[in-house]
Amino acid sequence: MLQLGIVTYNIAKDWDLPTILQKLEKLGYGGVELRTTHKHGVEVGLSAEGRREVRKRFEDSPVELVGLGSAFEYHSPDPAVLRKMIADTKEYVRLAHDVGALGVKVRPNGIPKGEDPETAFKRIGAALHEVGEDAEGQGVEIRVEVHGTGTSEWPGFARIMELANHPNVGVCWNSNPQDVPKGGSSIAGNYKLVAGKIRTVHLRDLTDEAYPWPELFRLLTADGFHGFTMAEIPESTDPDRVLRYFRSLWKAYQPVHA
Known part of the structure; x- marks a missing residue:
């Protein structure tokens, strides 16, 4: 079975830790x-x-503390900026280790204007390899969010993961509109590019019928994914009610054989 969680961005951004734990347990x-x-x-x-x-x-x-969600990104062509991002990631990884988090979410955030995409992909991939190797020594996974203009498009993101080339660097599937090819309706082709590498899944508004949620759930199940699918949804004046509805939809999308 898939597991259900939340990303505190943004539905729970104003909750302290005791509130998060109390509410999530109560809401299932x-x-x-x-x-x-x-x-x-x-x-x-x-x-x-x-x-x-x-x-x-x-x-x-x-x-469960599934992970810590950072905004560290590795696309900058400025060596000083890139080195600081890598160093800060390593510090955050140590925080994850100390508090018992299983992983750290990072991201690319686009291709610098005018730069050859392959050059940017190589730089991002090399940085991910370095932080992945470092995090492995701390018992923490690096999870790369499919994110950024030019870096969330397929197969560019898949190329980044190929260049990262480390078993401790996995994918945070982000349920982006780009997952569905223009003129198409299936995400299967793009999912296949990273099948077996997905470590966590960020879910958006499950009422959005433009995204093939049942297909995503079927693909994850067929892939043997038993990790967390996590609500990353906007804040609400009635978050408990929204999260109850979200959980009901999430359950309804489970494949019958799951």
């Missing part, structure tokens, strides 16, 4: 990806004691 969600900068405060500035407290909260809860 099994995991969470904590997006950086949000009220929960799980950031690199946490003391050793603060990190132990976060880990203990999750150990005492049925809700």
Whole structure:
């Protein structure tokens, strides 16, 4: 069975950690990806004691800390900017290790204007290989979100993953409109480019009929994916109600044989 969780961006951005754990348990969600900068405060500035407290909260809860969601990106052609992004990622990985998170979400964020795409892909891939190797030593996965203009298009993203070339660097499927080819209706061809490499899935509004949600769920199940599919949806004045509806739709999309 697929597992259900949330990304705190943006539905839970104003919840502190005790609220997140209490609400998700009550609403039937099994995991969470904590997006950086949000009220929960799980950031690199946490003391050793603060990190132990976060880990203990999750150990005492049925809700799993699926990962930490960063905004680190590796497309910049400026070597100083790129090196800082890599160094900051490594620091964040150590936070993930200390609090018991299974992985860290990172991203490419586009091809610099006027640059040859392959040049950008090689730079991004090399950075991902470096942070993936470092994170492996911490017992933390690197999960690359399908993101950015020119870097979320297929097969460009698949090329980035090929160049990253590390078993500890996986994919965060992002349920983008680009997953469906122009004039088409199926995501199967693009899904196949990263099949077996998907570690987490970000789900959007499941009422959006332009995206083939039942097909995505069938593909994940056929691929043997048993990880977390996570609601990454806008904030609401009634988040509990929205999350209840989301869970009902999520259950309805499960393949019959799952």
